[in-house]
Every structure is written in structure tokens, then in C-alpha cells.
Amino acid sequence: MANVLSARQRKAIGMLWRFVMPYHWRVLGALLALLFTAAITLFMGQGIKLLVDQGLATQSAAMLNRSIGLFGLLVLCLAVGIFARFYLVSWIGERFVADIRMRVFNHLLELDPGFYETNRSAEIQSRLTADTTLLQTVLGSSLSMALRNALLLIGAGILLVITNLKLSIIVLAALPLVIVPILFFGRRVRRLSRLSQDRVADVGSYTSEVLGQIKTVQAYNHQAQDRRLFSAVVEQAFGTARQRIAQRAWLMTLVIVLVLGAVGVMLWVGGMDVISGRISAGELAAFVFYSLLVGSAFATLSEVIGELQQAAGAAERIAELLQARSQISAPVQACLQLPARVSGRISLEAVRFAYPTRLDRLAIDGLSLSVEPGETLALVGPSGAGKSTLFDLLLRFFDPQQGRILLDGLPLTRLNPHQLRRCFALVAQSPALFFGSVADNIRYGKPMASATEVEAAAQAAHAHDFIMELPEGYQTHLGDAGLGLSGGQRQRLAIARALLVDAPILLLDEATSALDAQSERLIQQALPRLMRGRTTLVIAHRLATVQNADRIAVIEQGKLIAIGNHQQLLASCPLYARLAALQFADGQP
Template sequence: MNFLKGRLDGFLGSEQKLGPLVRLFRANFRPYASRYAFAFSMMLLAAGATAASAYIIKEIINKIFIEKSEGLVFTIASVIIVVYLVKGAATYFSSVTLTKIGNSMIARLQRQLFAAVLKQDIAFFQTHALGDIVVRISQNAAAARSAIDLIVLSLGRDLFTLLSLVAVMIVQNPTMSMLSLVIAPVAIYGITHLLRKVRTAARKEVMSLAQIVTIVQESVQGIRVVKSFGLEGRLEAGFAVATAGVERLSNRIATLGARSSPLMETLGGFAIAFVVMFGGYQIVHYNADPGAFFSFITALLLAYEPAKRLARFNLDLEMALVGVRMMYEVLDMVPELQSAPDAVEAKFEAATVTFDRVDFAYGEAPVLQSLSLTASANSVVALVGPSGAGKSTVFSLVERFYDPKGGAILINGTDIRRFTVESLRRHIALVTQDTFLFDGSVAANIADGRPDATPAEIEMAARDANAYDFIMAMPSGFQSRVGEGGGNLSGGQRQRIAIARAILRQAPILLLDEATSALDAQAERDIQEALGRLMKGRTTFVIAHRLATVRDADIIYVMDKGEVVQSGTHEQLMAEGGLYAHLRALQFKDEKPFQPAEAAG
């Protein structure tokens, strides 16, 4: 008895399976309850019509072919037409309703997944490949829809149809009905053996698909590097390995799923053969009702397809639940970095930023060690030092992408952890070397600095950023598209759009990360003028490897191995010597004008 119970539990669902299912229905069934009710009623009507089509076979055999009742021919034919018209209409309306519900559900879940991804902190994006994120948003929502559709169709279409046909079979011949249903326990026993293998293979397949998306994404984003270094062969080889893995897993899943077909076909064949032998024996030897027999056999044959789908129900559901579980993994993720429950809105027009003995590490590797520095309100602070000194980490901590492991970062004497994350970042503007623009209009990209800005304010920001002239020279002016990542613009143009975006933000804290590197002389001059306007009246942090760009800073902090090793003005640091003077000497040597060799002879 316990053995049978265990088999039924495995077939009907375990706690591991029912947990995601219950949650899925609670969250997504209620908004569509009335439409699901309509679809169920249509499926019940179609199931009843299917049963009626089997039941009427008795009248066709007995009244027309045996009794030869001419008057009932047209009546029975008319009933058949009505039955199939009802079945066709009910099937149409149920199918259209479920499709619309499913499309709405996918869009709704994808919005929830995208919002959940955007809420994650920077650490999430450093540990999750882009392909993994894309697959979870695109495929997992579809998997949730498939799971619900599978249950609704299995209950509303297959189960109701099967029950109505079984009712016809019982009405026509109760004894044969009981004997033909002995295959059910055998089918349950066979199907439950396949579930665990399918579950494991399905999850591996989804992860392999994510790897394929990642390879494609990286290849497209880095196509210039791919072409320059001739990396096509290496990428093709990696892609071939990934696709071969998906192919292998897909074949494995197909093989496992297909094993249910020969099982059901064989059992169905035994059941039908047994019914034919038993029913034929009754008709030959006991003069049983031939119309009832043919009605029974018709119902049994019609019940085969829904019975086979129900036999595969657990296998198909397990495939869908892989995506559902992965979807909830994202929805349940809680960002490590969040606003404190008692956090307050940040409100300040001027900012003095202080690092008070700050320690920080990425994992186990220390990056900042007891770092202390101060940026007074409306001053320009430059951070210089060799690569790996921790300069960019200072920016990340100011924006609170991470929290320090020790010490505190203060703004006007208040620990920034006391502010809500969103309000803190509204007070910070950022311009980086690798400017990122969204694939939209110039105006929309500038307006990202302050979405409620008026067209006049957007235009003024563009003028202050020395961007107005080249924008107006574009085919559609401010409505011209910048292309994916700003690909329709030059590096200097992208930089000026980014400066206009920062100007529009009107934030009291400004972060400039290598904002003028890799530009020609004219572009750098235009951007330096724009940056001068942007920096006015703001507390500005500047990172620059080219020391000539920071010599006018109010104070320069020289960093090395996560510590401040020198600080002062350019003149003070040059007089002091040390690392700053050494870096300056190296750059002066590197920047010596090129002297062509004298022509020979």
C-alpha cells in the first residue's frame, strides 16, 4: 500500500513540485480568473460534445444499420452536425482565450523579471553572465505560461474529455469499462521512472542555452576586436561546443520523453484487443447489443489521445517547472546592498565628502586600506596613481555600489548609509571614459539626466556641453538616433552628450573618470570647456592618468595600493617629489615630441 502511495505521490506531485506551482497560481491565476472560467466552460462544452459523438454511435448502428429506420437518418445526421458545430466553436473560443491569457501573462512576468534584475546591485551583474539573464527573462516567463497552460488544458480539455468518454463507456458496458482501465497503474509506474532524469537534463539545457546567448552577445559587442585579432575561429569553436551540448541534452530529453509513447501504445493496444475479444464474445455467444459495443469502442478510441497526453503530463510539467524555479530564483533574489529600514531622503545642495579610514576588498583581495581623504564643498579633488591603486573603487563607494568593509563615507558629516540609495544617487552625476548611450534620440539620452526636463532645458544643457552645433547638423537634430551604444556618433560627440546629461542632472557631486582620454586635440579642448561649466559650483572628483589634466585641482590625492601616500596641490607635490613627481616624469618622458631621424646621406 505504501509502495502504491509513493508511486502516486511521484506522479501527482511532490512538495518540491507543488511549492512553485501553488505560488505560480496564486500570483497569476487570479487576474485572469473570469477568462479562465470562460475557457473552462468552453472546454467542458467541447468535452461533452466529444462524448456525445461517441454515444450517438449506438443509435447509428442500431437504428440505421440494424433496424433500418429511414425516418431517423436525417435526425441523427442533424444531431451529428449540431454536436460538431458546438465542439468546433467551443474549441475555438477556449483556444483563443487561453492564448490571450498566456500572452498577457508572459508580458506581465517579463516585466516583473526585468524589474527584479534592475533592482539587483552591481555584484549581481558581475556574477551572472548576460546570456543567463537574457534567457531567464525571455524563456522563464514562457515556461511559467506553459506550466499553467499545461495544467489548465490537462484538467479542462484532457481530463474532462476523458471522464466524459469513460462515462459513455460505463453507460454502455460497465464490465468492459473496469477491465479496460487496469492499464492506469502500469502507466503511472512507468512514467514516474522518467521524471528525475528529465528534470536534471532540462535544467542543464536551459543553462547551455544561456551560454549560447552569452557567446553571441560578446561576439557582437566585441566585433571590432574579433575582426582585428582574427578571433572568428576561436569563437566558432566555442559556439560549436555550446550548441553541441544543447543538441546532446535536447536529444536526451526527447529520448526520455518519447519513452512514454511506446509504453502507452502497447498498453492501449492490449486494452483495445482485450475489449474486442470480450465484446465480440458477448455479441457472438450472448447476443449483446452491437450498437452499445461500437459506441463503447468509439469512446475508448477517442479516449486514447487525452489519456496519452495525461500520461505525459508529469513529464511535460517537469520540463516547464525547470523554468519556473529559475524564474523564482531571480524574483526572490534580495540585493545585498539596500537602503536601511530607517534611511532618510538625501537633501543637500552642497556636499563635503569624507572618507574616514575606509577599508574595502573585492572578495578576499584588499583594495582600500584605512583610506582617508576629504573633498570640500565646491572643490575639485583629483585622484592619481598607478593602475590598481583603488581610484575607481572610490567612485563606486561614493555612488554606494558597494559598502565599505570598515570605516565610513560621510557627506556633510552624515554616513551615506543613512540615506536611501535612490536619493543618494540622485545627488551624483557621472561622466566616464567609456560613455554609454541608449539606442534612442539625442534628446532622450540627454533627458536621462533629469527625465522631467523641458525641451528648452535639454537644449541649454547641450549648448553648455558644446554639443548643440553638431546635434543640429544631424539629419533630425535632437530627434536623431544615436544608435546602439551611441554607435552613430564619434567618441568626442558621445562624450559631449554624456556631459550634457550630467549638466542637466544638476547634482552637487560630480564624478569624472578619465573623461578626456583618447580624444583628439580639438575634441579635448571642446570637452575641457564643457567640463569647466559642469564643474562650477559642484564637488568634483577627477580620475585622470594624464597628470596635465589635473594640475589645477584644489587638492590632489596620490594613491598607491589602496592608500593615500601623498596629497597637496600640483606645485606642492612636485616640490615634495615622491610618487607624484615620479609619475609626472614618466609621462613627460613619454610625451616628448617625436623627432624624425635625419635623412641619410
């Protein structure tokens, strides 16, 4: 296998092997069962020899009974060994896939958002499901078959030589002829296996993307184009799989022809020796049995090697995920500790930042800004000005390329991200809801919150009334992403979730944009009480919602253009005055 697998694949498989090592006793038991069954299978050749030479050739009923009894005992032992081997190997395979899925998922949860900008989530999901399932199949079946047949090949080869050296030379001469196509086709199968898995991942990615946006697909009557595009993706996957299957079929065909051809020649030579009396019929029968073991072992190995090549590709793809490192992590040395509850003072000092996929365009360009504890600061400006990017930086989803951000005087880069994020409560413009009950979604940031606390947060967010109208109230299960709720209802649940966390800093990204007029008015009435004692940053395109903020920061193209209250900015900032004039001219309050 060392020549069949690349160095990177061997490293990946070695890493995955460490997942099996905690169960070394079961692995040892499976190996012993494997050795036991292989030994019994090999010993059956001697049983066949005794049956022919001492049971049939002597025409003795007693000898026949003894030979049949020995053969029956071997069959019983073989059955016990097969049961133990199958159970242990299958258990190891299932336990392995469960452990690795948990490990990969836990690792993915800690990777920074930048990783998901350059990697499709649907493809990652394919690696977590399809690739791990393939590894489970190989570890729970194919690898056992490979080891078993390798043992049979070695053992039967030795017994062939012991039984009859002349006939053994004929069979063993065919081995180099078999090894050459295995190595030749094996390299092709390995490459095509990786490509095939990538194409299957593309199918899953496209399916997830289209079905996840099914309303948009149907609203624009895009079904015909999606059928055409999906057909092209599927056909590409099929084409790659067809090439892989053809290579494996050629490999198996050549192995069978060469090995069984050698067995045929051996039978002719051996038959002539039996006729001439040079060997006994039992010796030839045993030799035929061992020859068939060698042939079947080689044929099975040639097939299993293809599956192992696929497993190597799957292991490599999973290893890539496990080897990915988050760009955002707690400092190894000099990690600072935040107090139990921060005051909420935020400072940005000459911050410059560009997203990893758009390094040539600064999202934040030399921005400096200070927010005092308990202050409400509104961020306004055109779309794409960098307002939401500031929230990403505050939550340390990304680190700025230049400058620094401080919380209560402590640089964010010297804080543990988990400790940092417990200081914030976020209400995004497009609220994220998860499959589960209404109560589960509200207590998402505080899993141990009581039902009373959940209800109080919902009432403060003016969500209680519509929740009680749902079929099972707070225990009503939501569809994916809150399917079945209006935009305003989803937004109010997200606000209730943020309120329940009771963090010292509140981040509102267009938090009322999806609310109807009545709900927005109720939320606006409640906001002063909800923000009391918290540092609050509010992103708003509708200036009427932030007129009462302590200060308003105007941002354009990642730069701070002006800062002040509503009246000051109307007089001193042309951009703000223009935005206000446009909105108020449209009749907005």
C-alpha cells in the first residue's frame, strides 16, 4: 500500500487511524478473530486432503466419518470466528464514523466566518456525511476483507509450496503479471476516486442551494434553467464515475484472467501427475483448494484496493477540514481576562479592514471611533458603507489588517473570543432562526433560561401575543429558518433572544426593518427601556428610527464622515442632510 497511496493520503489515513486507537482492545479482538478465521480456512485444505485420501480413496466408512467430523468441527469454528470478526469490525466502523463526525462538526463550529467565505457549506456537509459514510463502509467491511484476503494469499501461497513445489511455480509465476496492472490501474483509480467524490459534492451543493431558495427559484420561473444546470452537474459526476468504474472493471478482469488462467494450467499439469501416480488425488484436491484461495484472494484484493483508493480520497477530504485552522483564536500567551460584566466602552483606532475574498477593496478605511458606556450610537450611511462590517469586527469574526479595537481598554486580539462575544447581543437584519420550538429559539443564547424568563423577553419584544396564537404557543415547532412566520414575527423573536441574553452591549442591525408599522411603533416605544444601562449600536437606513440616539455616526466607503446628533448633522453633514431630505420627502416620519 505504501506505493499505492500518496504521501498526503497516507498522512490523512494515519490521522484518521488515531480515531480508532481508543478502541484498541476491540481492534485486537477483531484482528485475532481475523487470524483465527484465516487459519481455519487454510486448514480446511488439509481437511479436504484427508477426506479424499483417507475417506474416499480407502473406502473406509470409519475414516470417512472421522474426516467428515473433522470437517464439521472446522466449519463450526469458522462460523464462530466469522461472527466475532463481523461484529467487532462493524462495531469499530460505526463507532469510528460517529466519533469523526462529532470531531469534524465540533471543529467546524470553531472556524472563523472567513473560512466559510471560501468554502461552500453544502460541500462541507457532503464531506461530513457522504465521505464519513464511505469511510465507515471501508473500515467496517472492505478493510477487513483486504486484511483477510491478504492473510489467505500469504498462507495459501506458503501451503502451495509445501504441498507441491512444481505446481506452485506455475501459480506463483502469474503473480508479477497481476501486480503490474494493479499498480498501473490503481493510480488512475485513486485520481478518479477523488474527482468522483468532488463531483458528488457538487451535486449536493447545487441541490442544497436551489432547494434552500425554492421561493426565489419559483418566483422567477427559473426551474427550466435549474433543471438544465443540475443535469449538467449530474452528468459531469456520472462521467467521472464512469471512468473510475471502467478502470476498476479492467483491473478486475485482468486479475481474474491471469490468476484463473494460471490455475487452469496448473490443473492440467497436476491432473497428468495424478494419472501417472506422481501425486495423490487428495494432494491435488488440496492444491486446487489453495490455488482457488490464492485466485479469489487476488481478485478480491484487486476490487477492494479500488474501494481503499476511494477511502483514501475521502480521508484526505476530511483531513483537510480537520487541518483547517481558525484565523480567530485566543492568544496562546498573555491572554487578558474580561470582568464578569464590562462597562461597554468601545474604541476603534485607525482601523483598516478588507474581507479575505476582497483584499483589494477596503471595507473599513482608517476609521477611529469611541463609544461611551451606556451610550446609544447610530450608524448611518449608504449600503455598502461598512456599517455591518463594524459589527463583524466588534464580534471578532474577523481581525482588522491595521489598527486595533478595544473593549474597556483591552485589545480584542488579546481576548478569548468566547469571553468577548458573551458581552454582546446581536439582532441581525435577517434574523437566524433554527429548527425547534419557539421557546428553544428565544433561549438560544441562554439555554438554561426558565419559561418565565423566556416569556418576559417575548413580552418585552412584543412577541408574546402572536406566540400565544400559534398552535402550541411557546412549544410550537418552527420550520427551517422560521418557515411559516412573517418577517416581523421572526424579527421580534430575534429581539426577544437578544433581550434574554442581557448582555451589556446591544447590536441592532436594522432590527425594526421587517416590522409592520404597528409592531415598529411598539418596539420603538420599548427601546428606551430595553437600552437602559447598555451600550447600544444601531444600524439604520431609516433615519426616523435613530433621531433620538445620543450620537449618530455617518459612514461612507468605510470612512467616518461626521458624527453628532440629528440636528447637528443636518447642519454640518451634506450626506446626512441629503439622506434626510430624501426620506422625509418620501413621506417617512
